[in-house]
Amino acid sequence: MSTAGIPLSVDAGVQPGPARKPLLSVRGVKTFYGNIIALKGVDLDVHEGEIVTLIGANGAGKSTLMMTIFGDPRAREGTITFAGRDITRMPTHQIAQLSIAQSPEGRRIFGRMSVFENLQMGASINKMAHFNEDLERVCTLFPRLKERLQQRGGTLSGGEQQMLAIARALMSRPKLLLLDEPSLGLAPLIVKQIFTIIKELNEKDGMTVFLVEQNAYHALRLAHRGYVMVTGNITMSGSGKELLENPQVRAAYLEGGHH
Structure with a gap:
C-alpha cells in the first residue's frame, strides 16, 4: 500500500539536549540516475546522540540517499552539511576522513x-x-x-x-555511523543481536546513527525519530513511537505479523 500523499507530521521526536544545529542536515536534495530522478527534494536532520531511521518500500530511494550523503552519486541540487560543513561536492574519501563511516x-x-x-x-x-x-x-x-x-x-x-x-x-x-539495511537477508535471531548492538553503541558510547532499514518494526522501535520515504520523497516524520502507532505506517509497513 502506498503512503504517497500523507501529510508530513509534526516532528515531535526525541532530540537529546537543548535545540541545536543538526550533526547531519540534508536540504532539498535531488539525485538523478541519468535523466531519472531518484530523490525529489529530500529534507532530513540527524542530531548528535540520536538514532534516526529512514523506512520505506524497496526502491523508495533510501539507499540512494545514503550513497548521496557519501558523495556517490552526487546530489544535483540541494545541500548536505555535516557538523556545520558543506559536504555536498566533497569527494567520498574526504567525507570518510570527517568521521562519517558507512x-x-x-x-x-x-x-x-x-x-x-x-x-x-x-x-x-x-x-x-x-x-x-x-x-x-x-x-x-x-x-x-x-x-x-x-x-x-x-x-x-x-x-x-x-x-x-x-x-x-x-x-x-566515527561521529556518525550510516547503516544501510543491516538486517537484510539475516535470520531473526541475528537481526535481534545486531539491533541490540546498535542500541548499545548509542546508549553507552553516545554514537549517532542514521539507519536505513526495510524492517520498519525493528527500526522504529530502536529509533528516537524516523522518516518515511515513498518514491524519492519524505512523506512523514515523527518519533519512532508515533510512527509505530500511525495507522498508515502500520498498514503499509507493519502488517504481516511483526511482534
Missing part, C-alpha cells in the same frame, strides 16, 4: 582478506591511531569475529559478514 547495503566486505585485514582497512582512515584499543572494542561487541580474526571474510556466514561490515566502520571511530 556500513553499506550488501555488506561489501573484502572477501579475500581476513577478518583482521578488513578491520585494518577500517582503521586506515585515521591512520591506525588507536588500532589495538579499537580492535579489542569491536571484538567485545562481536565475540564471533574474535574467534574468526584469521578467517577470510568471504567464508563467513551472512550474519558474521554483517557484523564485520559494522565493526569495520567502527574502527574509524
Whole structure:
C-alpha cells in the first residue's frame, strides 16, 4: 500500500539536549540516475546522540540517499552539511576522513582478506591511531569475529559478514555511523543481536546513527525519530513511537505479523 500523499507530521521526536544545529542536515536534495530522478527534494536532520531511521518500500530511494550523503552519486541540487560543513561536492574519501563511516547495503566486505585485514582497512582512515584499543572494542561487541580474526571474510556466514561490515566502520571511530539495511537477508535471531548492538553503541558510547532499514518494526522501535520515504520523497516524520502507532505506517509497513 502506498503512503504517497500523507501529510508530513509534526516532528515531535526525541532530540537529546537543548535545540541545536543538526550533526547531519540534508536540504532539498535531488539525485538523478541519468535523466531519472531518484530523490525529489529530500529534507532530513540527524542530531548528535540520536538514532534516526529512514523506512520505506524497496526502491523508495533510501539507499540512494545514503550513497548521496557519501558523495556517490552526487546530489544535483540541494545541500548536505555535516557538523556545520558543506559536504555536498566533497569527494567520498574526504567525507570518510570527517568521521562519517558507512556500513553499506550488501555488506561489501573484502572477501579475500581476513577478518583482521578488513578491520585494518577500517582503521586506515585515521591512520591506525588507536588500532589495538579499537580492535579489542569491536571484538567485545562481536565475540564471533574474535574467534574468526584469521578467517577470510568471504567464508563467513551472512550474519558474521554483517557484523564485520559494522565493526569495520567502527574502527574509524566515527561521529556518525550510516547503516544501510543491516538486517537484510539475516535470520531473526541475528537481526535481534545486531539491533541490540546498535542500541548499545548509542546508549553507552553516545554514537549517532542514521539507519536505513526495510524492517520498519525493528527500526522504529530502536529509533528516537524516523522518516518515511515513498518514491524519492519524505512523506512523514515523527518519533519512532508515533510512527509505530500511525495507522498508515502500520498498514503499509507493519502488517504481516511483526511482534
